Structures are given as C-alpha cells and as structure tokens.
Amino acid sequence: MKTFLERIKNGDVLVGDGAMGSFLMDMAGDLIKGTSPEVVNLSKPEVLEQVAKMYFDAGADLIQTNTFGGSPLKLADYKMEDKTEEINRAAVQAVRKVTGNKAYISASVGPSGKMLKPLGPVSEVQMFDNFYRQIKVLVEEGVDILCIETMTDIKEAVLALKAARDISKTIPVMSTMTYNPSPRGFFTIMGVNVEKAARELAEFGANLVGSNCGNGIENMVLIAREYKKYSKLPLIIQANAGLPELQDDKPVYPENPEFMAGQAFELIDAGVQVVGGCCGTTPEHIRAFRRTVDNM
Amino acid sequence: MSEKIFAAAAEAIEQGDADRAAQIAEQGLSQGINGMELLTKGFVAGINKVGDLFGEGRLFLPELMMSATAMQKVTDIINATFPAGKREARGRVLLGTVEGDLHDIGKTIVAALFKANGFEVKDLGRDVPAKRFIEEAEAFGAHIIGSSALLTTTMVVQKELEQELKKAGLKDKYKTMVGGAPVTQRWAGRIGADAYAEDAGEGVRKAMEMIKK
Numbered sequence: 001m002k003t004f005l006e007r008i009k010n011g012d013v014l015v016g017d018g019a020m021g022s023f024l025m026d027m028a029g030d031l032i033k034g035t036s037p038e039v040v041n042l043s044k045p046e047v048l049e050q051v052a053k054m055y056f057d058a059g060a061d062l063i064q065t066n067t068f069g070g071s072p073l074k075l076a077d078y079k080m081e082d083k084t085e086e087i088n089r090a091a092v093q094a095v096r097k098v099t100g101n102k103a104y105i106s107a108s109v110g111p112s113g114k115m116l117k118p119l120g121p122v123s124e125v126q127m128f129d130n131f132y133r134q135i136k137v138l139v140e141e142g143v144d145i146l147c148i149e150t151m152t153d154i155k156e157a158v159l160a161l162k163a164a165r166d167i168s169k170t171i172p173v174m175s176t177m178t179y180n181p182s183p184r185g186f187f188t189i190m191g192v193n194v195e196k197a198a199r200e201l202a203e204f205g206a207n208l209v210g211s212n213c214g215n216g217i218e219n220m221v222l223i224a225r226e227y228k229k230y231s232k233l234p235l236i237i238q239a240n241a242g243l244p245e246l247q248d249d250k251p252v253y254p255e256n257p258e259f260m261a262g263q264a265f266e267l268i269d270a271g272v273q274v275v276g277g278c279c280g281t282t283p284e285h286i287r288a289f290r291r292t293v294d295n296m
Numbered sequence: 297m298s299e300k301i302f303a304a305a306a307e308a309i310e311q312g313d314a315d316r317a318a319q320i321a322e323q324g325l326s327q328g329i330n331g332m333e334l335l336t337k338g339f340v341a342g343i344n345k346v347g348d349l350f351g352e353g354r355l356f357l358p359e360l361m362m363s364a365t366a367m368q369k370v371t372d373i374i375n376a377t378f379p380a381g382k383r384e385a386r387g388r389v390l391l392g393t394v395e396g397d398l399h400d401i402g403k404t405i406v407a408a409l410f411k412a413n414g415f416e417v418k419d420l421g422r423d424v425p426a427k428r429f430i431e432e433a434e435a436f437g438a439h440i441i442g443s444s445a446l447l448t449t450t451m452v453v454q455k456e457l458e459q460e461l462k463k464a465g466l467k468d469k470y471k472t473m474v475g476g477a478p479v480t481q482r483w484a485g486r487i488g489a490d491a492y493a494e495d496a497g498e499g500v501r502k503a504m505e506m507i508k509k
Contacts, residue, residue, distance in 0.1 A: 182353020
C-alpha cells in the first residue's frame, strides 16, 4: 500500500469515516453514561472493532481511533488520566485488527477541554505536555496519521502540533478547526478565522489543514474555498450532518447521504483531498462519499 | 460629571479591563454617585454592549470572559456599599449544566450577565441531575430555572427536568429556560420549557420579560 502522503501528493481524494458517538451510545450506552466515551477502549474494545468494520466495509480509506478525549487533561474530568496510555493504545489496536494494512489509521486528538492562561488554569507547558503524552503513545502504536481536530483556540492547536512534531518529524498531521458562521465570516468561538488558522497551522508543520464538525456541509464548502485562498496545503473536511433535532429522545441529523455526497463533489472541486464525516454521519454517508469519489 | 464617569465605566467593561473598572467604581462612589446608578447606567451598559457584540460575531469568548470578570469585580465593589436589606434583586435565577455534561463555560457567562443585570444568581455548576435543580430551586426560592446542555446526548435531561417539575406539581411555580449549542426554540417548545435563549444577552432579556408577567 502506498503511504498516505504519497497518495495525497499524487492528487488522490481519500474518504474518511463517520460518527462514532452514536454507535457507542447504541452498543455501550450503559458504560459511557456520565463518563468518558473512551472507557469503552478498555472495557468493551469489540465495539470499536465493530464500528471500524462498518466504516471499512463502507469504503473509508481512513479509520479514526476512539481517542478524541484521550488526552490526560480531558480524561482528568473523569479521574482517568492515569489510564492515558492504556486507553490510547487499546483504541489503535482495535482499529488495526480490522484494517490490517488495508486502510490508514488516523488517530483522533481532540481539545483538552481546558483553557490556557490567563482565561483558564492551564499553562502552555502543561498544554504541550498534555498532548505530548497522548500523541507519544499513538505514534508508538504506529498510527499512520494524526488528526488534531475540533480545535477552537489556535494556541492550543499549535501546541498539539508542536508536541506531534517534537515526537515525529515525519508523521502526517491533519489539523482541523471548528468554525461558526457570523455576519463577518467564519470564526471559531475563540475568534480565530480561516486565514489565521491556515497560516499558523502551516507554519508549525501540519500536512493537511481544514475543518470538522461545524454547522452542516454547505458551510464546509465555503470554509474550504476560504482555506484555498490562504493555504497551499491540501485540505481535509469532516462535516457533521447538520444540527440535530431530538426525536423520541434520539438525535436526528437533517443531512442525508445523498445530499452530503452531492456537497462532497463541491468540496473536492474546492480542493479537498480528505472527505469524511463527523457527528450524525453513518456508514451510509461514507458509502455515498465513496461513490462520489470513485465517479470523479 | 456623572455622564462622563458612566461612559468611562462602560468603556472599561467593553475593554475587559478589570483594574480600570474597579478604579472607576471606587472613584464614582467617592464622588457620591449613587451605586445602583453607576452600575446600571455605566457598567451594565458596557456588559450589555459586549453581549450584543458577541452575538454579532464581533468579539469572541476571550474578550467576553475578560469583560465578565471585570463586571464581577465592580458588581462586588458596588454591592458591598449597599446595606444587606436594601439589595434589591430583579429576581432569583438558578443555573446549571445538566447531568452528564461537563461544559460550563457558556453557562458561566450567562451567570455573569444575569448578575450584571441585577439578578440574584445561584450557579449549581455542571453535571447537575434534574432532581437536584428542583431541590435547589425550592431552597433558593428561585423564580427562573435555567439549564444548559451542550451535547445531543444530554439534552434529554432538560426534558426530564420538565417532567420532574410536572410530577412534583411545581411546573407553574417556576419559569424554565433552556440553552446550549444543540438546543433550539423548537426543542424548548416540544419539551414544554417556558423559554429558549440563543445566547446570554437573549437569556437576560427573556428573563426580564418573564419576571414582569
């Protein structure tokens, strides 16, 4: 198998996977109620294998690990920071059982959930150490890609990126931020716009930049075009399926696979090379993305 | 003279300058300006402007938090000059992030803006079960119960709260308000909450309307 970066350099478009949380709710709801979704990694890793298999079978080229909240600062919310290493290791191993070397393992690294000083309690050194500890395990376990995602504070995103680069100069890193639309354009809740993110993430060594989560895939098309204005790097977009409505106490996302696949065409047209899903997307969405990519 | 100090007060809050705001509060009080007037015509005007700018995407969380901190500081200074019995609150608001949900930045901002607008606020923090909202509301003598949910998986606790209130025969005693990223007006309507607020500024405006009624 060619490496991930070889394929990106070749101009190929790759398909990411979809949501994890809804499956964890269905298959391990009792386990994760009131605690970290990462507990599943230790107590019921077979669930992770099942989810990975669904996305693998749907045609995803990248399968993400269940490590979004796997940094020690985040795990500390649930008094599980001591288990950082085991939790991250188990998540990678579960995905590898399914993919072998037929898909890339993309390790999810989400925000710490804490703010940097002076707004919050965490120093830059602590933040760096936080990501260093998580990413070290992920790299040791041999993941193909790091995906630093859902960031809203550019400083936190850069510290995660620096930690990654401190551990490995060569591992591919995708770095994505989450934006909200405003009358003045797209900004993260911390006030970062696409231009600033594109510039800083490139400066500190991201291989791909882009956006995930958000407010529906149509906005993602606009965000991708904005990135292209300010960045020469290839783009990654992992969109959610719109904002959910609860029906019978279950979240229902408005954007169906056909709609999202149509928009994926627009994303690719705008220069996006990794197209995946976030909250609310399913193996059906990924199958539809696969068809779009294969037909182009 | 006081007009000038009101403008300076508002500006200090808009700039999120806590030290300058505190200095203006002390200065105004020492010049004999009425504390309540200094608060409402000066500082509150500032924080409300900050709230509006946040809603319009003209400033962001860091600025909002700095302004809220400055606001808290002057509110404490001015409140301390009122005799205990004379502190007239606009109403009592109980706030919390629902059970299973650990996000409380947004809710903390809401609390700061309510306080800034003269409400007495009890903030239960995060991970608050429906039943505890009710126990605390009873003990606090709340007029409004505000709950925040940031996850689609925890929004159901807001519905549970409505059900528990009905079960306890307390639904008419309190006004309920819901908020949080995935929460919508439609959701509020469906679960029977009295109000939905998109952001902290709207929360305060709707609370004022509800209390008037």
